[in-house]
Amino acid sequence: xxxxxxxxxxxxxxxxxxGGSEPLLEPSxxxxxxxxxxxxxxxxxxxxKSGGTLRFKLHNIQGASGLVPVVYRGAVPDLFKTGxxxxxxxxxxxxxxVSTSMTTKCPSKYTASPSSSA
Amino acid sequence: xxxxxxxxxxxxFGLALYAAxxxxxxxxxxxxxxxxxxRNALVACFFSTLVAAAVLAHALVEHNFSxxxxxxxxxxxxxxxxxxxxxxxxxxxxxxxxxxxxxxxGALVVMLNRRLLRDLIVWVVPVMGAIATFFSFILVAxxxxxxxxxxxxxxxxxxxxxxxxxxxxxxxxxYLGYVGLTVPFAFAVAAMISGHTDERWIVATRRWTLxxxxxxxxxxxxxxxxxxIEVGWGGYYGWDPVENAALMPWLAATAxxxxxMIQERKGMLRVWNMILVALAxxxxxxxxxxxxxxxxxxxxxFAQSSIGGWFLGFLIVTTLFSITLIIWRLPLLxxxxxxxxxxxxxxxxxxxxxxxxxxxxxxxxxVLFPILTAEFLGQARTIGRPYYDFFLHVFxxxxxxxxxxxxLIAWRRSSVRALLKSLRWxxxxxxxAGAALIAAGAxxxxxxxxxxxxxxxxxTTIVVELVRGTRAxxxxxxxxxxxxxxxxxxxxxxxxxxxxxxxAGSSAYQxxxxxxxxPGQTAxxxxxxxxxxxxxxxxxxxxxxxxxxxxxxxxxGGRAKGTLAxxxxxxxxLGPSHxxxxxxxxxxxxxxxxxxEQQNANGSIIFQIxxxxxxxxxxxAGFVFLGGSLVALWPDAAEQRRLVARLALARG
Amino acid sequence: MTALVLxxxxxxxxxxxxxxxxxxxxxxxxxxxxxxxxxxLELMDARDRALAALKEIEFDHETGKIDDxxxxxxxGPLRRAAAEALQAIDRLAEEDLT
Numbered sequence: 001x002x003x004x005x006x007x008x009x010x011x012x013x014x015x016x017x018x019g020g021s022e023p024l025l026e027p028s029x030x031x032x033x034x035x036x037x038x039x040x041x042x043x044x045x046x047x048x049k050s051g052g053t054l055r056f057k058l059h060n061i062q063g064a065s066g067l068v069p070v071v072y073r074g075a076v077p078d079l080f081k082t083g084x085x086x087x088x089x090x091x092x093x094x095x096x097x098v099s100t101s102m103t104t105k106c107p108s109k110y111t112a113s114p115s116s117s118a
Numbered sequence: 119x120x121x122x123x124x125x126x127x128x129x130x131f132g133l134a135l136y137a138a139x140x141x142x143x144x145x146x147x148x149x150x151x152x153x154x155x156x157r158n159a160l161v162a163c164f165f166s167t168l169v170a171a172a173v174l175a176h177a178l179v180e181h182n183f184s185x186x187x188x189x190x191x192x193x194x195x196x197x198x199x200x201x202x203x204x205x206x207x208x209x210x211x212x213x214x215x216x217x218x219x220x221x222x223x224g225a226l227v228v229m230l231n232r233r234l235l236r237d238l239i240v241w242v243v244p245v246m247g248a249i250a251t252f253f254s255f256i257l258v259a260x261x262x263x264x265x266x267x268x269x270x271x272x273x274x275x276x277x278x279x280x281x282x283x284x285x286x287x288x289x290x291x292x293y294l295g296y297v298g299l300t301v302p303f304a305f306a307v308a309a310m311i312s313g314h315t316d317e318r319w320i321v322a323t324r325r326w327t328l329x330x331x332x333x334x335x336x337x338x339x340x341x342x343x344x345x346x347i348e349v350g351w352g353g354y355y356g357w358d359p360v361e362n363a364a365l366m367p368w369l370a371a372t373a374x375x376x377x378x379m380i381q382e383r384k385g386m387l388r389v390w391n392m393i394l395v396a397l398a399x400x401x402x403x404x405x406x407x408x409x410x411x412x413x414x415x416x417x418x419x420f421a422q423s424s425i426g427g428w429f430l431g432f433l434i435v436t437t438l439f440s441i442t443l444i445i446w447r448l449p450l451l452x453x454x455x456x457x458x459x460x461x462x463x464x465x466x467x468x469x470x471x472x473x474x475x476x477x478x479x480x481x482x483x484x485v486l487f488p489i490l491t492a493e494f495l496g497q498a499r500t501i502g503r504p505y506y507d508f509f510l511h512v513f514x515x516x517x518x519x520x521x522x523x524x525x526l527i528a529w530r531r532s533s534v535r536a537l538l539k540s541l542r543w544x545x546x547x548x549x550x551a552g553a554a555l556i557a558a559g560a561x562x563x564x565x566x567x568x569x570x571x572x573x574x575x576x577x578t579t580i581v582v583e584l585v586r587g588t589r590a591x592x593x594x595x596x597x598x599x600x601x602x603x604x605x606x607x608x609x610x611x612x613x614x615x616x617x618x619x620x621x622a623g624s625s626a627y628q629x630x631x632x633x634x635x636x637p638g639q640t641a642x643x644x645x646x647x648x649x650x651x652x653x654x655x656x657x658x659x660x661x662x663x664x665x666x667x668x669x670x671x672x673x674x675g676g677r678a679k680g681t682l683a684x685x686x687x688x689x690x691x692l693g694p695s696h697x698x699x700x701x702x703x704x705x706x707x708x709x710x711x712x713x714x715e716q717q718n719a720n721g722s723i724i725f726q727i728x729x730x731x732x733x734x735x736x737x738x739a740g741f742v743f744l745g746g747s748l749v750a751l752w753p754d755a756a757e758q759r760r761l762v763a764r765l766a767l768a769r770g
Numbered sequence: 771m772t773a774l775v776l777x778x779x780x781x782x783x784x785x786x787x788x789x790x791x792x793x794x795x796x797x798x799x800x801x802x803x804x805x806x807x808x809x810x811l812e813l814m815d816a817r818d819r820a821l822a823a824l825k826e827i828e829f830d831h832e833t834g835k836i837d838d839x840x841x842x843x844x845x846g847p848l849r850r851a852a853a854e855a856l857q858a859i860d861r862l863a864e865e866d867l868t
Contacts, residue, residue, distance in 0.1 A: 023498070075716075076715070151798055153800060162784045169776070383822075530844060536835070586833035768810040769807050
């Protein structure tokens, strides 16, 4: 029985290491990462809306360093605005981060689930 | 008044500490008066915590902004109901709620069992006292709800998304669940320390565990419905760490509820049950820890609140303590009997346990992955939906199947012949259902098809069981009344099946499209026709400032008639939010779900249109689950009398 | 002012509740079941378990979950176990009388 459990555990490790995960980054350490990543940061400055595209800048949630321009296409999740903490799935294209999937964190420090759209 | 609150909490802390220390001494030295005194202290602790809670509640209702907490979570124009709800809207208040529920459970359980289980209660008191000591310490020294300030003119108010009935019900219900798992844990620890590791502690805590599990389960469905209606992304579960935080202890508790039946009948799996109950409790605390500290949302959250550190410490100490206890008592806990046959109900329970725990650990791994990778690889990596869905299928679908097979297998040993005879109807039903489903196009999703077929199998099993039982007993009511645990369990299984069908339908077979419509244009989606009629702009001023609601009206045709409104609300303070339009087709149990995504400059609107088949079965499942749990929970006066008589007889 | 009064009441009530056991009576016997009572409880548990298992197997047989062959095979050992448990309780009762 213990072997079965250990075997199952091994399956997780292999599965997640190989395919399932992607790096969780902040604007300050985004540079150099190719491929799909998950970026978390705070929206700063003015948000430009044109057509179905949002353009804004992101910096670290804490420490306010690293400024990354973001181009986002897709459904805008609830509570998105300047100053909100967001999480974006996408990739780095040159020096701009391109994304089609975003979630926002609830403003209160202790609340239930965040709002999201994908 | 804040002084009273602080004082009451300090008294709670003192009483809890006394209950822990005096209780331990009394148990070791076998001193009745001291043990009773410690027990009274635990009860008094509830009352002093209640006073503190009343102080906070009063301040909230009165909008007394000299309380920092009241200032942070209410405002002058907040209604009374939501001002009270703000009690658990923040860190300190929710901790106070935790302590209140904990001391309430503690007081109730020790008073109700004070004569029947003295040998266990004498240890349960110090264990619950110790846990209450931790939480009251946090409230007194680290996160006090009674910080004061010179009162500003108005408070910050409660976030609008929290001002709904769900916020009133969802957190307290979850707490009744999380905290309720402390009871079986405390009894398990008491059983191990006292050396009375037989089934008595399990029988004593069975209803408490069932109750906590029921609240935790229903609380999660409430939360899912809240997300579906309010948050408006078309889904109800996102495998978010906070959601998983409640699911993991629930899975562990489900495994525990099943495996104790084996211990009660065969005296087996005692070590496993101890591990399970400790796991369920630790996961409940861990769940609370994740939700509070925010550690898994952002790897830097540790710095945000020192409370995370305290919770982590508590988690480590209690886990090490439990492990040490189990190792110490291993000789007492070792099984005296073996599994008789791989084809027995004991065996199916064992398989069900392995699957439940495996799923629980898979989710835990997913939750911890970002933290572990950050620590050991230097770079945090996050795990997405596909991982969780994969393991939900791998472990969940066999579990679904087992739910059907288990009830049909007898205890101890079943012959293949007898089993196949029992399985005739369910297998037949599954095959028929499968064929019909494939003909109806359900073959587009393999996991969905499997889920549906297995569900048909399980539902038939339950019906067969009910029919057989009613034939033997004469009436369905009598049958259920005499075997509340078993048939309550079957009703819960039916609820899980409904849940599985609802989840399969609304995820595997949903339609999700984007359509851009100008006024007058029509979109045809899955049998529905939607015509964009007109746009309304509604400016309002709420407590969170100005907001403008842009409401689109759609005319419906085809499967549904009438109009549907869907809105995009832009608040100057908070940003955009959606008020989605949902049209429920009760006959088909499906929803037409429309999100107003974007207004274009040329007057057209991008709508996201979802058709979610069978989604309403998920909510129905919640109620069936509640009903089944209540049936299983229902107190049995005869059983209680028997236990009392037995104790008297044993005393001579 | 009310806060002070209420606070005093809470503190006093707590002290009273905690010292109550010491103020009423001097019997300090923890009244946990002693060895003999424990033994009797264990035997009663074994008896109850055996009887419950018998009841269950009867019900399963009646509802057709266990067929006649399996029933005959399983009921024997269970009846023996129940009988043994009852006998053990009787034996213990006799020992206590002597």
